[in-house]
Amino acid sequence: MADKITARNEDYSQWYIDLVRSAKLADYSDVRGCMVIRPNGYAIWEKMQAALDRMFKETGHVNAYFPLFIPESFIAKEAEHIEGFAPECAVVTHGGGEELAEKLYVRPTSETIIWSSYKKWIQSYRDLPILINQWANVVRWEMRTRLFLRTTEFLWQEGHTAHATPEESQEEVMRMINVYRTFAEEYMAMPVIMGRKTDSEKFAGAEETYCIEAMMQDGKALQAGTSHNLGQNFAKAFDCQFQTKDSRLDYVWATSWGVSTRLIGALIMAHSDDRGLVLPPKLASRQVVIIPILRGDKAAVLEQADAMAASLKAAGIPAFVDGSEQNSPGWKFAEYELQGIPVRIEVGPRDIEKGICIAARRDTLEKSELQLGETLPGAVQEILDAMQKDMYQKALLFREENTVEASSYEEFKAAVEKGFVIAHWDGTAETEEKIKEETKATIRVLPEEDGYIERYRMNEPGTCIYSGKPAAQKVVFAKAY
Amino acid sequence: MADKITARNEDYSQWYIDLVRSAKLADYSDVRGCMVIRPNGYAIWEKMQAALDRMFKETGHVNAYFPLFIPESFIAKEAEHIEGFAPECAVVTHGGGEELAEKLYVRPTSETIIWSSYKKWIQSYRDLPILINQWANVVRWEMRTRLFLRTTEFLWQEGHTAHATPEESQEEVMRMINVYRTFAEEYMAMPVIMGRKTDSEKFAGAEETYCIEAMMQDGKALQAGTSHNLGQNFAKAFDCQFQTKDSRLDYVWATSWGVSTRLIGALIMAHSDDRGLVLPPKLASRQVVIIPILRGDKAAVLEQADAMAASLKAAGIPAFVDGSEQNSPGWKFAEYELQGIPVRIEVGPRDIEKGICIAARRDTLEKSELQLGETLPGAVQEILDAMQKDMYQKALLFREENTVEASSYEEFKAAVEKGFVIAHWDGTAETEEKIKEETKATIRVLPEEDGYIERYRMNEPGTCIYSGKPAAQKVVFAKAY
Numbered sequence: 001m002a003d004k005i006t007a008r009n010e011d012y013s014q015w016y017i018d019l020v021r022s023a024k025l026a027d028y029s030d031v032r033g034c035m036v037i038r039p040n041g042y043a044i045w046e047k048m049q050a051a052l053d054r055m056f057k058e059t060g061h062v063n064a065y066f067p068l069f070i071p072e073s074f075i076a077k078e079a080e081h082i083e084g085f086a087p088e089c090a091v092v093t094h095g096g097g098e099e100l101a102e103k104l105y106v107r108p109t110s111e112t113i114i115w116s117s118y119k120k121w122i123q124s125y126r127d128l129p130i131l132i133n134q135w136a137n138v139v140r141w142e143m144r145t146r147l148f149l150r151t152t153e154f155l156w157q158e159g160h161t162a163h164a165t166p167e168e169s170q171e172e173v174m175r176m177i178n179v180y181r182t183f184a185e186e187y188m189a190m191p192v193i194m195g196r197k198t199d200s201e202k203f204a205g206a207e208e209t210y211c212i213e214a215m216m217q218d219g220k221a222l223q224a225g226t227s228h229n230l231g232q233n234f235a236k237a238f239d240c241q242f243q244t245k246d247s248r249l250d251y252v253w254a255t256s257w258g259v260s261t262r263l264i265g266a267l268i269m270a271h272s273d274d275r276g277l278v279l280p281p282k283l284a285s286r287q288v289v290i291i292p293i294l295r296g297d298k299a300a301v302l303e304q305a306d307a308m309a310a311s312l313k314a315a316g317i318p319a320f321v322d323g324s325e326q327n328s329p330g331w332k333f334a335e336y337e338l339q340g341i342p343v344r345i346e347v348g349p350r351d352i353e354k355g356i357c358i359a360a361r362r363d364t365l366e367k368s369e370l371q372l373g374e375t376l377p378g379a380v381q382e383i384l385d386a387m388q389k390d391m392y393q394k395a396l397l398f399r400e401e402n403t404v405e406a407s408s409y410e411e412f413k414a415a416v417e418k419g420f421v422i423a424h425w426d427g428t429a430e431t432e433e434k435i436k437e438e439t440k441a442t443i444r445v446l447p448e449e450d451g452y453i454e455r456y457r458m459n460e461p462g463t464c465i466y467s468g469k470p471a472a473q474k475v476v477f478a479k480a481y
Numbered sequence: 482m483a484d485k486i487t488a489r490n491e492d493y494s495q496w497y498i499d500l501v502r503s504a505k506l507a508d509y510s511d512v513r514g515c516m517v518i519r520p521n522g523y524a525i526w527e528k529m530q531a532a533l534d535r536m537f538k539e540t541g542h543v544n545a546y547f548p549l550f551i552p553e554s555f556i557a558k559e560a561e562h563i564e565g566f567a568p569e570c571a572v573v574t575h576g577g578g579e580e581l582a583e584k585l586y587v588r589p590t591s592e593t594i595i596w597s598s599y600k601k602w603i604q605s606y607r608d609l610p611i612l613i614n615q616w617a618n619v620v621r622w623e624m625r626t627r628l629f630l631r632t633t634e635f636l637w638q639e640g641h642t643a644h645a646t647p648e649e650s651q652e653e654v655m656r657m658i659n660v661y662r663t664f665a666e667e668y669m670a671m672p673v674i675m676g677r678k679t680d681s682e683k684f685a686g687a688e689e690t691y692c693i694e695a696m697m698q699d700g701k702a703l704q705a706g707t708s709h710n711l712g713q714n715f716a717k718a719f720d721c722q723f724q725t726k727d728s729r730l731d732y733v734w735a736t737s738w739g740v741s742t743r744l745i746g747a748l749i750m751a752h753s754d755d756r757g758l759v760l761p762p763k764l765a766s767r768q769v770v771i772i773p774i775l776r777g778d779k780a781a782v783l784e785q786a787d788a789m790a791a792s793l794k795a796a797g798i799p800a801f802v803d804g805s806e807q808n809s810p811g812w813k814f815a816e817y818e819l820q821g822i823p824v825r826i827e828v829g830p831r832d833i834e835k836g837i838c839i840a841a842r843r844d845t846l847e848k849s850e851l852q853l854g855e856t857l858p859g860a861v862q863e864i865l866d867a868m869q870k871d872m873y874q875k876a877l878l879f880r881e882e883n884t885v886e887a888s889s890y891e892e893f894k895a896a897v898e899k900g901f902v903i904a905h906w907d908g909t910a911e912t913e914e915k916i917k918e919e920t921k922a923t924i925r926v927l928p929e930e931d932g933y934i935e936r937y938r939m940n941e942p943g944t945c946i947y948s949g950k951p952a953a954q955k956v957v958f959a960k961a962y
Contacts, residue, residue: 011947027598031552031585036546042544063527064520069571070588088577093573096568097568117510120508132520152576155548395935
């Protein structure tokens with residue numbers, strides 16, 4: 001059985017680490033700052049990859065692979081980019097037993113190495129757009145790490161697109177941040193606020209960064225995905241020009257966008273509880289565990305359990321039986337709650353006599369009696385669908401309950417310890433920086449969603465919470481992971 | 482249109498490079514020895530991954546992910562391993578702006594980093610077996626590179642399993658080399674010889690290495706996959722002991738097995754021709770291109786083409802229409818032959834009147850008339866199935882025609898310039914080394930397949946081709962990629 005998990009209200013950080021390790025999702029490795037993603041954790045990543053990859057392909061993208069190593073001179077080509085990334089890179093100085101003439105950076109992100117290829121591939125508007133995605137590992141040296149959320153190496157996808165016009169690239173930026181939003185809401189059952197970052201929070205080398213921000217159960221924000229409008233910055237850095245339709249020469253317009261294994265951390269922090277992982281069914285590789293209560297005619301009970309699993313699998317519901325006698329049903333209940341299997345079904349000799357089984361859903365722990373037989377898969381699917389929907393609603397309600405509109409800095413400081421705070425901001429980097437210094441809260445997002453904007457009247461002018469100067473709009477503040 | 486491809490009989494090496502670049506499968510990058518896998522090439526890798534991943538899961542394996550970096554001291558723990566790999570590693574000496582206390586090797590393979598985790602996970606026989614696979618990038622410094630076949634960075638999968646008994650680990654070794662064999666034959670349409678490596682050719686740290694060897698169109702061999710019995714070597718290096726069922730302490734038994742993006746090179750060299758790529762249908766992400774002949778009522782022809790594509794897709798055959806007017810049908814024929822789309826369908830106004838279309842299969846360039854309407858998908862599927870089968874048969878016939886049994890060293894030297902040579906070997910590393918020095922040919926495999934052994938009477942004793950000493954068996958020699 002699992003080690004004890006610290007309760008959330010006792011120590012939220014410790015709860016998270018305990019859960020990740022007890023549920024065997026990930027573990028620290030012997031390499032400083034690097035994690036091992038264990039099979040239970042990697043299975044979640046595979047489900048995420050499959051859904052995202054399908055969405056990328058449906059929006060016209062193809063996959064490719066670019067080198068892990070980036071020559072130092074490439075990183076240096078884009079001024080803001082090197083300033084942002086060089087200090088956190090791992091550097092290869094030797095290869096094949098010899099010192100290298102030029103140092104190689106292990107990619108922290110691939111804009112530069114990719115644009116050095118795009119330069120060769122793009123001559124004319126006919127070569128555009130290029131809509132490429134890459135699934136890869138990246139390395140950013142981290143001093144303080146946390147499994148999934150902040151590690152020196154992590155897995156991600158990075159889209160890199162090239163366009164003939166700024167309108168097309170902006171359209172792509174919005175298309176992809178909306179793909180991420182859909183994924184977060186429909187697969188992760190995690191409500192997000194979509195919008196822009198302030199200049200100080202945007203990607204090193206971007207004109208504009210769009211993001212989706214989610215609230216964790218401790219009220220902190222987590223940036224769950226970003227989509228960058230890179231303007232012509234990288235095309236200029238790599239001298240990548242093309243012949244336009246009307247025979248002019250212009251620099252190519254670029255975007256990049258990515259999500260990472262960080263999403264697994266977000267998923268855990270958004271939904272899980274003191275018993276362990278709570279997984280939205282759409283991201284569970286195993287949706288149903290059947291636990292036979294082995295009394296009386298054990299063989300008959302096992303046979304019934306196997307038949308139920310077969311009928312569920314035939315209906316497309318990944319189910320499995322744990323019929324081991326080594327562990328008690330109670331042990332199994334706890335173990336599969338820890339692992340976050342969405343639905344547990346118990347079936348014993350008396351249930352079989354009555355023609356029923358007991359299903360328990362992981363999020364609410366609610367039990368219901370289901371009829372055995374051909375209606376079973378449909379009934380289980382209904383529970384799974386309800387769970388997927390309810391988890392989203394619960395998280396949305398939680399976010400709304402923990403979002404406060406502050407009209408004074410005192411109010412702001414108290415509220416930002418507990419959740420999101422919506423407040424007027426004068427639009428200056430100075431104010432943003434001061435607030436960050438004093439409260440550790442940052443501007444998470446300038447929302448771009450109509451519903452959110454209306455609900456919190458984000459565009460209503462007012463007075464800056466900090467400086468008292470006029471403010472054109474409200475923004476969302478929070479402490480963040 | 483594509484650049485001209487050098488003919489195979491003119492310059493086989495140049496043909497390969499021309500093809501890879503013209504078909505936009507891969508390209509050299511600006512990083513020495515590293516390649517860019519372009520979307521056309523990566524699509525093949527995705528098909529390979531999907532098939533292999535399914536086969537791994539069907540044989541009980543799960544995926545996980547371990548760190549890219551390996552501390553120098555870990556690599557050093559297994560003596561043969563460090564000797565084999567250290568000289569070809571890329572070494573990270575700086576991270577986060579500071580010099581590291583211990584150098585980190587970019588993984589050339591992951592036995593050491595994985596066994597440092599397994600040591601923590603395994604206490605008892607109840608924790609065994611561990612059946613983990615990892616999809617990852619690895620780096621081995623190469624001086625002379627060739628796209629897909631030999632590059633400093635490449636993509637692969639590496640299985641790493643841990644077992645309680647040597648019988649179980651040997652069973653796993655054979656299970657996985659047979660998975661590779663099935664994959665090579667059924668998906669890649671590439672016949673392979675399965676068997677053991679000699680001691681000098683085995684993996685650094687293995688007790689025994691099994692491999693599958695394929696013949697390329699120039700008669701050279703290509704090692705397409707390996708499965709290693711690691712004995713207790715890595716468990717001993719990492720002091721990984723477990724409590725056996727009968728309460729003794731023993732070291733864990735290990736295997737590892739892998740295939741890489743090298744397989745894409747093998748696929749090209751095994752089947753392609755002077756017009757470009759020839760892809761077995763099972764590895765083609767796009768199986769059918771429909772080219773409307775845009776004369777007369779163009780809209781009607783396009784509509785017909787779209788309807789055909791829709792009916793093929795509905796039947797599970799990935800088809801697409803190229804209805805662009807910018808390029809001529811002739812240009813399109815050449816372009817899709819270059820890209821290796823298995824079946825091309827032409828349809829024009831006169832065909833539509835007659836209720837037919839013309840299908841051309843890529844491997845034989847053979848054309849056939851197909852009826853339009855509901856029988857079309859079935860007829861196309863038949864062509865695809867025949868092509869998959871015929872490509873295998875053709876490659877098998879080629880291998881048989883280019884396999885020679887040599888009974889003198891003179892005969893051997895002449896034959897090994899053209900293909901595989903089966904000859905008696907005295908079993909010594911000295912003879913093996915001498916032959917390699919003098920002819921560049923190596924012992925590719927000691928076959929373990931009954932059919933192959935019988936056909937070439939591999940187990941018949943005789944006289945060593947080189948030393949004249951008694952030889953217990955014959956082996957397969959070839960020059961290799």
